[in-house]
Amino acid sequence: MKLWGGRFLKEESNAMNDFNSSFEIDKRFYKEDIKGSLVHAKMLNKQNIITNIEYKLIEDGLEIIKNKIDLGELKLDGDYEDIHSFIEINLINEIGQIGKKIHTARSRNDQVALDFNLKIKNDSIDIINLIKDFIEILVKKADDNPYMMPAYTHLQRAQITTFKYYLKAYVNMFKRDIKRIKNTIDLMDESPLGSGALAGTTHNIDMEFTSKELGFQKPTANFLDAVSNRDFVIEMLNNFSIIMMHLSRLSEEIIIFSSQEFKFVQIDDAYCTGSSIMPHKKNPDSMELVRGKCGRVYGNLMALLTVMKGLPLAYNKDMQEDKEIYFDSLDTIKSCLYISKEVIKTLKFNKEEAKKGIKKGFLNATEVADYLVAKGIAFRDAHEIVGKIIILCEKENKAIEEININELKDINNLIEEDIYEYIDYENILNKGNKKEML
Ligand code: ARG
Numbered sequence: 001m002k003l004w005g006g007r008f009l010k011e012e013s014n015a016m017n018d019f020n021s022s023f024e025i026d027k028r029f030y031k032e033d034i035k036g037s038l039v040h041a042k043m044l045n046k047q048n049i050i051t052n053i054e055y056k057l058i059e060d061g062l063e064i065i066k067n068k069i070d071l072g073e074l075k076l077d078g079d080y081e082d083i084h085s086f087i088e089i090n091l092i093n094e095i096g097q098i099g100k101k102i103h104t105a106r107s108r109n110d111q112v113a114l115d116f117n118l119k120i121k122n123d124s125i126d127i128i129n130l131i132k133d134f135i136e137i138l139v140k141k142a143d144d145n146p147y148m149m150p151a152y153t154h155l156q157r158a159q160i161t162t163f164k165y166y167l168k169a170y171v172n173m174f175k176r177d178i179k180r181i182k183n184t185i186d187l188m189d190e191s192p193l194g195s196g197a198l199a200g201t202t203h204n205i206d207m208e209f210t211s212k213e214l215g216f217q218k219p220t221a222n223f224l225d226a227v228s229n230r231d232f233v234i235e236m237l238n239n240f241s242i243i244m245m246h247l248s249r250l251s252e253e254i255i256i257f258s259s260q261e262f263k264f265v266q267i268d269d270a271y272c273t274g275s276s277i278m279p280h281k282k283n284p285d286s287m288e289l290v291r292g293k294c295g296r297v298y299g300n301l302m303a304l305l306t307v308m309k310g311l312p313l314a315y316n317k318d319m320q321e322d323k324e325i326y327f328d329s330l331d332t333i334k335s336c337l338y339i340s341k342e343v344i345k346t347l348k349f350n351k352e353e354a355k356k357g358i359k360k361g362f363l364n365a366t367e368v369a370d371y372l373v374a375k376g377i378a379f380r381d382a383h384e385i386v387g388k389i390i391i392l393c394e395k396e397n398k399a400i401e402e403i404n405i406n407e408l409k410d411i412n413n414l415i416e417e418d419i420y421e422y423i424d425y426e427n428i429l430n431k432g433n434k435k436e437m438l
Contacts, residue, residue, distance in 0.1 A: 001078070003085050003103070017079070025323045026083040027076040032118040033087050033111070034066045036193060039213045040106055043206050049105065054098050061095035062087075082320075083115070084108045105205050107197035109227040109315040114193045116323070118214070120236055121188075123330055124181050130337040131174050131243070137345045138174070142167035146438055148425060149264060149354035150363055157361030160425055163264075163349045165437035173246045180239050188232035191216040195223035198314035228314040230304065233322050237301040240329045241294075247340050248294035251287035254343065258284055263353040268346035271339070286343050290336045300329045359399060362390055364423040367431075368400055371422045375414045385412045 002012075012020075038059060045055035065087060068074035080086040092099035142164040151161035191211035194200070200223050207219035220226035257264040267284050275281035304325050307318050365386050372382035388411050393400055401420055408415045421427060429438055 001085065001089050002081055003088060003108075020081065020317075021079075022082045022320050022323065023076075023078075023080045023086060025327065026112075026115075027086070028323075028327060029083045029112075029115040029119055030069055030076060030087065031066070032115040032122070033083050034062050035118065036111060036114045036214065037087060037091075037102055038062050039210050040193060041102060042213065043210045044101075044104055046209065047204055047206055049203055049205070050101050054101055057095045057098050058091065058102055061091045061099060064094055065090050082108070082112075084111050105194070105196065105201040105203040107195075107227070109197050110192045110195040110223075113195070113227055113229065114191065114214070116230075116326075117188060117192065117232060120232060120326075121185055121215075124185055124236070127243075127330075127333065127337075128178050128181055130334060130341075131178055134337055134341040134344075135171050135174050137341050138167050138171050141344050141347065141349075142171070145349045145351070147349065147351040147354060148358055148429070149349075150357040150361060157357070157363055159366055160358055160363050160428055162429070162437045163351075163354065167344075170246065170250055174243075177239065177243045177246065180242065181236075184232065184235040184239055187235065189217040190220045190226070191218070192220050192226035192229070195220060195226040198224055198227050224314045228311065228316075228319070230308055230319060230322050233326055234301070234304055234308070237297075237304055237326065237329055240333045241298050241301045243333060244290075244294040244297040244336065247336050248291045250340065251291040254287045254347070255284045255291070262357070263350055264357065266348040266350065267343060268348075270346065271343045286339050290340055293332050293336055297329045297332055300325045358425055362393065362400060364400055364425060364428060365390060367423045367428050368419070371419055372412065372414065374422075377412075377414065 041050065041055055041058045041062070044050045045052060050058070065074060069076060074090065076083075076086070078086070080089065088099070088102060091102060145163040145167075147163055148160055149163050149166060150157045151159050151166065191207065191214055193210045193214065194205050194207035211217075211219040254265060254267065256262060258267050267282075267287070269282070271284075271286040272282045273285045275283065304322055307321050307325075311318055368389060369379060369382040369386045372385055373379050377385070389400060389403065389408065392403060392407065392411070396403070401423060405415070405417055405419075408419065428434060
């Protein structure tokens with residue numbers, strides 16, 4: 001069932017019909033499509049393009065269709081080209097010939113741009129809520145675990161931090177992700193409805209009215225741009241990619257920290273799987289899958305950038321590919337945010353193991369240099385002196401605090417007994433701006 005055909009002498013081939021149809025994918029726009037149609041019809045009536053009676057019929061027909069779909073009475077399947085055709089054909093079935101007037105002063109080109117814009121706005125609310133839920137869990141887990149752990153650069157033990165502070169680094173990232181989504185929504189807040197196929201319409205329509213009714217800041221300033229613009233989809237896919245990058249980094253760390261080599265954290269059994277051959281295995285598949293799915297979300301961003309790169313203005317059918325790409329990323333990111341949240345919620349931090357990690361690795365070496373600076377030595381010289389202390393420690397297989405005062409004094413005689421208090425691991429976190437980590 002199609003909305004066109006008058007100028008064709010031959011039927012479309014079945015293969016082409018299937019190849020061309022986007023209905024299986026864009027049926028997810030049905031609410032947005034009906035909302036856009038309702039506002040469009042209201043505007044047509046206000047502008048005396050359709051009569052009050054016609055408008056009432058169309059309005060009721062669209063409401064009935066929406067209810068039937070919501071209730072499952074009208075199934076979103078069948079041989080339709082896309083969701084726009086489905087709604088229009090069912091409207092005509094519902095109210096008769098008047099239904100054919102809904103497409104006055106409108107094209108599927110401005111219609112699909114509108115539906116997609118509205119859908120992304122709606123989806124962004126879900127995504128922001130999922131991120132907020134995740135942040136809440138991260139903050140709770142952080143506050144419950146103000147315990148020390150080693151922090152790394154180059155994956156080499158570097159300085160002391162706390163598990164609390166470590167998790168809050170991710171909180172910061174996810175808060176930025178929310179802001180990034182809001183920026184995108186702000187940028188895309190222009191209604192394309194009324195652009196027609198690409199060059200507006202000869203009808204006396206009111207774009208300000210439809211824009212306002214649909215909750216946009218303003219109507220588009222350029223029809224050609226409005227119907228060929230998919231920047232907002234690309235931006236959202238970029239936002240999704242950055243979120244996945246953050247989730248993937250967290251996953252990688254949870255995987256490493258849960259390994260026998262670290263044992264800092266324990267992933268709950270509910271989020272691990274076993275091996276079919278090695279009976280002892282408990283694998284962190286949840287986190288590995290999140291890390292793996294990051295690739296698909298990056299790939300989707302590249303896919304749409306590539307679809308768009310050579311397109312002449314205005315609409316081209318290439319752009320129909322946008323929705324499958326977008327929905328794949330949307331579904332992926334939703335499941336990844338949910339699973340990651342559950343993993344963190346049930347994660348156990350082994351403070352004893354993390355403490356062991358602190359004792360080895362000279363995590364207080366930088367503070368020894370700070371100590372020397374406090375005694376009046378220039379930092380660069382202090383750095384050199386601590387280097388000598390580390391050589392001694394390695395020779396004697398000891399931590400810095402295990403070297404006795406006389407040996408330390410032999411390296412630099414400004415070192416006094418108070419060094420042990422200064423470089424004590426607990427005390428370090430109470431100095432300077434490190435207190436924030438507690
Ligand atoms: N299904 C189409 C899409 O998603 C709707 C727009 C069709 N426009 C056209 N000129 N054939 O892009």
